[in-house]
Amino acid sequence: MQTYNKLFDKLCSYENLFLAYKKARKGKTGKGYVIKFEENLEDNLKILQFELINKIYKPKKLKLFIIRGPKTRRICKSAFRDRIVHHAIINILEPVYEKIFIHDSYASRKNKGQHRALERFDYFKRIASKNGKKLKGIRDKNYICGYCLKADIKKYFDNVNHETLINIIKKKIHDEDLIWLISQILGNKILGGDGKKGMPLGNYTSQFFANVYLNELDCFVKHNLKMRYYIRYVDDFVILYNDKETLEFYKREIDKFLKNKLKIELHEDKSKIIPLHKGIHFLGFRNFYYYRLLKKSNINQIRRNLKEWNEAYKNDDGNLKTRTKGWKAHAKHGNNYKLAKILLNA
Numbered sequence: 001m002q003t004y005n006k007l008f009d010k011l012c013s014y015e016n017l018f019l020a021y022k023k024a025r026k027g028k029t030g031k032g033y034v035i036k037f038e039e040n041l042e043d044n045l046k047i048l049q050f051e052l053i054n055k056i057y058k059p060k061k062l063k064l065f066i067i068r069g070p071k072t073r074r075i076c077k078s079a080f081r082d083r084i085v086h087h088a089i090i091n092i093l094e095p096v097y098e099k100i101f102i103h104d105s106y107a108s109r110k111n112k113g114q115h116r117a118l119e120r121f122d123y124f125k126r127i128a129s130k131n132g133k134k135l136k137g138i139r140d141k142n143y144i145c146g147y148c149l150k151a152d153i154k155k156y157f158d159n160v161n162h163e164t165l166i167n168i169i170k171k172k173i174h175d176e177d178l179i180w181l182i183s184q185i186l187g188n189k190i191l192g193g194d195g196k197k198g199m200p201l202g203n204y205t206s207q208f209f210a211n212v213y214l215n216e217l218d219c220f221v222k223h224n225l226k227m228r229y230y231i232r233y234v235d236d237f238v239i240l241y242n243d244k245e246t247l248e249f250y251k252r253e254i255d256k257f258l259k260n261k262l263k264i265e266l267h268e269d270k271s272k273i274i275p276l277h278k279g280i281h282f283l284g285f286r287n288f289y290y291y292r293l294l295k296k297s298n299i300n301q302i303r304r305n306l307k308e309w310n311e312a313y314k315n316d317d318g319n320l321k322t323r324t325k326g327w328k329a330h331a332k333h334g335n336n337y338k339l340a341k342i343l344l345n346a
Contacts, residue, residue, distance in 0.1 A: 014049060142289050147273055153266060157206065185203070291335040
């Protein structure tokens with residue numbers, strides 16, 4: 001296995017920090033904290049560079065806020081200078097890990113994303129169902145053969161074990177200075193945490209390290225279990241196959257692997273083997289063989305959001321259109337055209 005050292009000097013270079021700053025400011029150029037940082041941009045970057053080189057850098061305390069949607073989530077916001085460091089780390093590590101990530105890991109990666117994952121799901125469901133072979137004695141064309149192990153990891157971001165993650169990174173990265181910096185980021189204590197596990201939702205590094213951590217699972221499923229029809233999006237993953245007993249075996253083996261190797265476990269209530277004809281809840285849609293529908297929770301959420309947005313932007317059509325643009329782009333990947341039209345014209 002190829003390993004890498006002497007990456008820290010590259011990370012601390014002014015060129016890398018300037019590139020990281022440009023990425024961190026994207027979409028936020030009007031924010032006060034960005035404008036303030038840019039008033040003395042060169043000096044601020046050089047101070048940050050000095051702190052990193054001399055290993056006196058300390059991330060600032062995270063700011064916590066709550067998002068209430070289909071799920072209530074605790075989102076942590078890092079200081080702008082810390083976000084520059086996050087991007088600087090990923091600039092160096094991403095090219096290393098992209099070479100070893102599996103094809104069917106779709107979160108937080110270039111040219112991937114939810115909709116590519118849904119396309120892959122469609123391809124796998126055709127194979128698992130033997131091109132839509134129908135169950136005997138049922139006329140409904142969506143009653144096809146085949147099964148899906150739909151799995152979710154219990155409180156994944158809260159339970160990522162720091163020591164385990166560092167040991168995984170050390171397999172590829174033989175640079176103690178870079179390991180020190182990663183430990184600084186991981187150790188920036190989340191409210192209520194013990195500093196030994198958990199990654200804050202909202203940090204760019206958390207998204208990346210989530211893939212590094214679960215790449216161990218990806219390799220186990222693909223290389224040890226030899227399962228081809230596997231898709232992962234963060235901690236949400238599916239395996240499609242035509243035999244239920246085989247999937248039951250995979251589920252047991254995966255849960256053992258997660259507990260023993262990664263110190264995490266499957267969510268018992270959300271990890272089930274489901275016949276394909278019942279429709280599989282995956283990435284915001286209920287996926288059938290011939291069509292996909294938005295989940296009811298997503299529809300209810302957009303109804304609530306539209307009510308709030310219509311009130312907040314009743315004299316600002318431009319802002320309202322911006323707010324609804326992302327949801328419309330997502331909804332068009334399902335068979336919900338009439339519903340979307342009704343909701344958005346309501």
